[in-house]
Amino acid sequence: MIFVDNDYSPQETPKGDPRGESTDHGTHVAGTIAANGQIKGVAKDATLLAYRVLGPGGSGTTENVLAGIDRAVTDGADVMNLSLGNSVNNPDYATSICT
Numbered sequence: 001m002i003f004v005d006n007d008y009s010p011q012e013t014p015k016g017d018p019r020g021e022s023t024d025h026g027t028h029v030a031g032t033i034a035a036n037g038q039i040k041g042v043a044k045d046a047t048l049l050a051y052r053v054l055g056p057g058g059s060g061t062t063e064n065v066l067a068g069i070d071r072a073v074t075d076g077a078d079v080m081n082l083s084l085g086n087s088v089n090n091p092d093y094a095t096s097i098c099t
Contacts, residue, residue, distance in 0.1 A: 026050065029081055049077055058084070 034048050035041035053068035054060035065084065072080055 025083060026052070029083060033081065046079075049075055 030048055030050070031041060033041050033043055034046040036044040049072060051068040051071060053064040065082070069080065069082075
């Protein structure tokens with residue numbers, strides 16, 4: 001799987017790379033799920049796996065999203081959160097969930 005910054009690492013894009021400037025949503029969701037400080041998330045003992053497969057504004061391909069899902073399954077994820085939005089329903093998403 002090749003991630004949004006054209007490498008094989010799910011780590012964030014380098015500083016100054018415009019494809020990696022909008023990471024606040026993922027940070028917010030991660031905190032809601034697994035915060036374990038003074039404020040607790042809904043699953044404070046969860047281990048998070050982060051995969052960035054879309055670029056700024058959600059740009060990317062269905063193939064990258066499905067590859068991210070496959071990678072998470074391979075890595076042993078029990079629960080996945082995909083903050084996706086689209087004006088058209090793509091049958092690939094439902095198929096990937098059902099298989």
